[in-house]
Amino acid sequence: MRTDDLLDAMAADLRPTPRGAMTLRLAVGAAAGGAVALLLVICLLGLRGDLIEAIGGAFIWIKAGYTVLMAAVAFWAVSRLSRPGGRADAAPWIAGTLVLGFVAAAGMELVSTDSSHHAHMVHGNSFSYCLSAIITLSIPVLAAMLLAMRAFAPTQPTLAGLAAGVFSGAVAATVYGLSCAESTATFVATWYTLGMVLSGALGAAAGRWVLRW
Amino acid sequence: MLRGLDGDAQAYRRLLALLSDRLRLYFARRLGEARDDVEDLVQDTLLAAHTRRATYDRSQPLTPWVYALGRYKLIDHWRRRRIRVHLPIEDYADFLAADSHDPAAAGDLDRVMSGLSAQHQALVRDVKLEGLSLAEAGARASLSEGAAKVALHRAMKRLTERARGHED
Structure with a gap:
């Protein structure tokens, strides 16, 4: 095909691209994936029995704040890395600060309690369940994000996948928080964080292949 | 666009x-x-x-x-x-030259070197930066090859100490 013909064809194919089309597309993907994860929590895992009382307390909001902030950072990184040549150098620092902050809170909690409770505070009642739930719930979100990102042009597919993975892990952890009755900072700092890290790794592995163009 | x-x-x-x-x-x-x-x-x-x-x-x-x-x-x-491209280095001569004359790096070098005696400075520049042999550099500084080697060793040791001091 001659290049001139190609140019004509592309000019003929042109449709207006609204401002913010990319962010919109990502947001739609995130919302769709998040909705599926929420539905899964409600139908399969069930909301925590004491949800109404818990909402009155502070801890469920702290927990949600942690994961929502992480999701926000990761979403920013995704939208940056979806552009060719895009970088998100600040994202790891912000995310690291968030994790450190939460780990510090967990440390203070541990110091202020008797050491005989420590093992229980880390393991809680449901750690392996919690971890696998977060990773499972992150999969629909990750799929929706990667699908949206395939239309973009990430020049660092692995890194973009990592950001998408952390985002989906954070969204999954947020909705899972509605089902999970654990209420120690130590538990959240350990297992929620690990869940987000592992889904990040999953995203990086997937992105490496899926996001090539 | x-x-x-x-x-x-x-x-x-x-x-x-x-x-x-x-x-x-x-x-x-x-x-x-x-x-x-x-x-x-x-x-x-x-x-x-x-x-x-x-x-x-x-x-x-x-x-x-x-x-x-x-x-x-x-x-x-x-x-x-799976192409390994061999780019002719002449095309990048400007780029490489520009790199070695990075003013920030030159400033750092001067600062670190300023603690050495003139003779040591000349030796380090000749051997380490310009790539002369010990014998040639020694001749410039009117030293024998062996003396140049010892002097250079001392100068490098001093530089390392100074550089460490800067990092700390």
């Missing part, structure tokens, strides 16, 4: 023609003689720019965006063909 994004097909067609010229140059410079590949890559990149035009940030300049697309396609092309 902005008018193109808003749907002005004529402006968009002109832009594409302009970009294809730029990209042709860009790829030709990097691929050398493989002319068919150049045209393929130009088409590939333009197609990517067209289908992924939503990734262009209106507040940013256009050329870096286009070249980022082109660069990705070029790397992909090399990876697929």
Whole structure:
């Protein structure tokens, strides 16, 4: 095909691209994936029995704040890395600060309690369940994000996948928080964080292949 | 591009023609003689720019965006063909020379070297920076090769100590 013909064809194919089309597309993907994860929590895992009382307390909001902030950072990184040549150098620092902050809170909690409770505070009642739930719930979100990102042009597919993975892990952890009755900072700092890290790794592995163009 | 994004097909067609010229140059410079590949890559990149035009940030300049697309396609092309390109170093002489005369690095060097005696400074510059042999550098500083070796060793040791001191 001659290049001139190609140019004509592309000019003929042109449709207006609204401002913010990319962010919109990502947001739609995130919302769709998040909705599926929420539905899964409600139908399969069930909301925590004491949800109404818990909402009155502070801890469920702290927990949600942690994961929502992480999701926000990761979403920013995704939208940056979806552009060719895009970088998100600040994202790891912000995310690291968030994790450190939460780990510090967990440390203070541990110091202020008797050491005989420590093992229980880390393991809680449901750690392996919690971890696998977060990773499972992150999969629909990750799929929706990667699908949206395939239309973009990430020049660092692995890194973009990592950001998408952390985002989906954070969204999954947020909705899972509605089902999970654990209420120690130590538990959240350990297992929620690990869940987000592992889904990040999953995203990086997937992105490496899926996001090539 | 902005008018193109808003749907002005004529402006968009002109832009594409302009970009294809730029990209042709860009790829030709990097691929050398493989002319068919150049045209393929130009088409590939333009197609990517067209289908992924939503990734262009209106507040940013256009050329870096286009070249980022082109660069990705070029790397992909090399990876697929498993080509190891041997670029003639003469083409990069300017770049390399510019690099070694980085004013910031030169400033650092002067600062670290300032703690040495004039003779030691001359030895370090001659041997470590300009690549003279010990014998040649020694002759310049009117030392025997052995004495030059010892002096250089002392100078380097002192430099290392000073550099460590700076880091701490």
